[in-house]
Amino acid sequence: PLNEVRWLSRHFAVNALIRNYDVLVDYCIMEVNENNYPVAKYCLKKLTDPQYRIALTVLDDIWGELSELCQTFQRSCLTIIEAYRYAKAKIAKFCSQYLVEKVHWSEKVKQQMASFDNTVNTRGVLHFVSELCEHLDCQFPENELQEWSAFILKHCFLYGTENVIKLVGKYQAVLNLPTDGSITERICKQYTDYKFIIVEKMKAGAIKTFADIVTYTLKEEQFTDLAQFVDICAMFQTSSAECECGFSLMNQIKNKSRNRLEVNHMDQLIRIKYYLAANGDVNLDKIYHHWTTDKYRREK
Template sequence: MVGKHRGLVSRLKKHTPQMHGLHCLIHQSVLCAKLSGELKEVMDKVMRVIHFVRGTSSTQHRLFRQLVAESEGATHDDLLLHNDVRWLSKGKALDRFCALLDEVKAFPRLSKIRAAADHLALLGDEKFMSNVAFLADIFGHLNQLNLQLQGRGKTIVDMVEKLESFTRKLELFESDISTGRLLHFSALKSQALGQVTELMVDFIKQLRANFMSRFEDYSIPKDIIAFVRDPLTVRPSGDVTSQAKQMIPSLDEAALEMELIDFQTSSLVSDALRSAESVSTFWVGSSEEYSTIKRLTFYVLTMFPSTYTCESSFSSMNAIKTHERNRLTHKNLENCLRIKVTSISPDIQKIVTDGRCQFSH
């Protein structure tokens, strides 16, 4: 898709040089948190324990679920498997593992399988369990970010705001874990002998560095994004107009500066900005008198910052066209998919009222 020479974006840019290609911001945030070294080994060992419980045999899995069902303090009924393809999988699997930790520790003692002793020794390792709790906490925060980035109607302005906020939170997390307060690491804090190690601090530092380097340049100047978010604080003769000209070569920079002055001195504009439900709503409702400004903002707001809509549409299609419906035609599939993914709610009452009843003779 984004290959430098043969990718779709590169080929499209040959025909439309002013086009900007964006790598899915959600996918990039996931890549920032890729595990390596000792923490990857910790994650792999956790998955071995989960596979020991769930994947050794159906009997083994059934016995564990029975143990959990009989436990009074259990808040869930089973462990979750991890899948790298799914964005939230790692955090959810770790969170469930920590939530059922007492049952996970009790199960190897009841098992007659030879590998149970090895897993039991691993679960008794304080350093290992501290690392597991740390991963559960940090991936819980990453999952929250991921969910904030998901959803229809999210503009690049909305997503950049969330990413910059999370980058600042990572600085807070680093301070929190370095001082041992653990206000934002509940799983690690709940460990009776939870150990804060340099490995944890280094991971947060690296995570923050990854976010800063990956999201330093969105191929759209940050001043432009800030202008779309709050157009009243930008100087008309500043860098914004020149950057806008670079983005859209056909844009009239002189007209943009003049419109900016009129735009910022209008009391109606400031009132509309304060009362608008969202940035998109504000710009859609703004006057055509500021056509050059609207052209710039629409150029930014109509960009697709993530593949969420595409991914969710594929999921909807897979749910509609199952093996049992293999004779579904492309036309009917298209109609079903259109109904599924549209945000328009049909007026059933009006449809029924306007419809003509067919009475039997």
């Protein structure tokens, strides 16, 4: 339940269950009375449990909030830093609403509790919210994107340079950058010119969105090295809706080769991509042959 890829579909499912709750209870009662169906007995027991119903109502509120966050992540021109702030704001909201001495239940939950004389034990669902917030904190840790603040551009000569140096060190191997220190000096020089040019273009209205910044940077030859980091910054995580569509599609086109992919293969593919982008010569047929004959590949 903590897998954010399923936030949208989980909210849809829980919300549909709540909207049809009374109908489901009536159906289960009918099945028990007419057919003595064991599954219907179990479902009826759960559906008529006040704690279960309250928990579903709270989950509907939470999944609704996370679905809104997913839709926010799908906005065009959303930068990594902006998305991170939206996520941290949602975590803070959950903590201040549920993980305090006096919980602030929604009106729907209050009505449900009142109908059960406020005797429902909510310890379990509050523990779930606590686990959820802890999980989200791990997904969006503090200071994770500190280096990327370099691309919140300002008119200041030294601003952002230290963070750019950290980014070069972090992605040096993946991007096949030289290790003699010359690339760091070159990228810092590009960055110093870059930030002043971008700020002036924004003042003049030539650049209005982050997408405009990315497009301009990728086209300018004078920022060839720096452009790789702007490109990474622009590649915010895929939205939940796209992930769900992707998983569904992958299930339809499964093949034995894809099923044997290991975790480190994605890292290898990224390295190949950037090596090709740097005009490196790669024989993809040989790579594929090597992979298909690799004895450490996942077994069938």
